[in-house]
Amino acid sequence: MHLMQRSQISNLKFQIENMSVLIFVDHTDEGHIKKASHEAISYGAKIAEQIGDVAEAVVLGKVNEDLAALGKHGAKKVYHVQNDSLNTFDSQVQAKVIAQVAEQTGAKLIVFSNNSSGKALAPRVAVRLKAGLVAGATALPDTSNGFVVRKNVFSGKAFANVAINTEIKVITLNVNAFTITEGEGTAEVVPFNAAVDTPKIKVTGSTKTSGKVSLTEADVVVSAGRGLKGPENWGMIEELADTLGAALACSRPVADAHWRPHNEHVGQTGIAIAPNLYIAIGISGAIQHLAGVNRSKHIVVINKDPEAPFFKAADYGIVGDAFEVVPKLTQAIKKMKGQS
Numbered sequence: 001m002h003l004m005q006r007s008q009i010s011n012l013k014f015q016i017e018n019m020s021v022l023i024f025v026d027h028t029d030e031g032h033i034k035k036a037s038h039e040a041i042s043y044g045a046k047i048a049e050q051i052g053d054v055a056e057a058v059v060l061g062k063v064n065e066d067l068a069a070l071g072k073h074g075a076k077k078v079y080h081v082q083n084d085s086l087n088t089f090d091s092q093v094q095a096k097v098i099a100q101v102a103e104q105t106g107a108k109l110i111v112f113s114n115n116s117s118g119k120a121l122a123p124r125v126a127v128r129l130k131a132g133l134v135a136g137a138t139a140l141p142d143t144s145n146g147f148v149v150r151k152n153v154f155s156g157k158a159f160a161n162v163a164i165n166t167e168i169k170v171i172t173l174n175v176n177a178f179t180i181t182e183g184e185g186t187a188e189v190v191p192f193n194a195a196v197d198t199p200k201i202k203v204t205g206s207t208k209t210s211g212k213v214s215l216t217e218a219d220v221v222v223s224a225g226r227g228l229k230g231p232e233n234w235g236m237i238e239e240l241a242d243t244l245g246a247a248l249a250c251s252r253p254v255a256d257a258h259w260r261p262h263n264e265h266v267g268q269t270g271i272a273i274a275p276n277l278y279i280a281i282g283i284s285g286a287i288q289h290l291a292g293v294n295r296s297k298h299i300v301v302i303n304k305d306p307e308a309p310f311f312k313a314a315d316y317g318i319v320g321d322a323f324e325v326v327p328k329l330t331q332a333i334k335k336m337k338g339q340s
């Protein structure tokens, strides 16, 4: 005979009521929900609408925000699993909990952001649920005949349409690939009892990166390369970034030479980003650099060489010396914002 705990019984009722799209809500260590999660909920809710299901969300650990407000992006319910073991990120522990929520709520599609947590969790959840996984979706799936998801391949040079044929499906959504939708709704916040393992890893300390704005979450990124000649010249880059409320990035040789920290290095071997605006200053535009930034919505290039390859990928280009152009640009933006 198998005896069920009260928590299992209370969770069982979800199974009967729901056939849902479940969206994982990622938050910072300080409990702030990431912009990428607002995108993922908006995306999941749109898919739910498309296939006649409901969108629900799952949040793990301590949060400092009103979870009911996630309803404005289309989440009908938010399952909140609270446990001290979930307050530090351990992908194995968290994946097991998300799989439990998915199983007990009858979720047929689980959506993650394609950020570092989503990349660690989604494959683990997919294995647990025997689900097909598409990582890095860029658009809503085509559900007219099966379930076909579009994603970028070959560093954004082409796209692939991938069909998922399993009953349960997992998608990670590229950051900045889907516009956040805002409506009037309020989500029902439901405490969820799950079996939570003790983490096998222990965080003994952490160091915050220097950037004021998170690079992967940033709307605007100001990036500079070897054309800046040396680390002593980054003051004007930081001033431009501060004026725009932008995150800082750099090319790989700049990080390799320790002019800037490696967490700012973007490209094929660095971080891949997709901000609304990417400003590249004194960067040649090598293919390995472009691989990490070519999903940016708008690219502005400042380079003194009119033949620099980056101009081919640019929406706007300024041919000129960065040391003349950048201070003038910063002043002009400050003036526009009434800051000078």
Ligand SMILES: Cc1cc2nc3c(=O)[nH]c(=O)nc-3n(C[C@H](O)[C@H](O)[C@H](O)COP(=O)(O)OP(=O)(O)OC[C@H]3O[C@@H](n4cnc5c(N)ncnc54)[C@H](O)[C@@H]3O)c2cc1C
Pocket (backbone or CB within 6 Å): 224, 225, 226, 227, 228, 250, 251, 252, 253, 254, 265, 266, 267, 268, 269, 270, 281, 282, 283, 284, 285, 286, 287, 288, 289, 292, 302, 303, 304, 305, 308, 320, 321, 322, 323
């Ligand atoms: C396997 C592999 C992986 C790689 N991964 C990455 C990666 O992830 N990210 C990455 O960035 N690179 C990567 N690289 C390196 C890449 O190939 C390039 O060498 C690198 O991107 C060049 O950096 P840069 O544009 O800053 O420097 P440079 O190529 O030296 O270009 C400097 C640019 O600054 C311009 N310039 C000079 N002075 C001024 C001025 N005063 N005002 C305005 N413009 C000026 C020049 O015209 C030039 O275009 C990788 C390479 C390999 C082989």
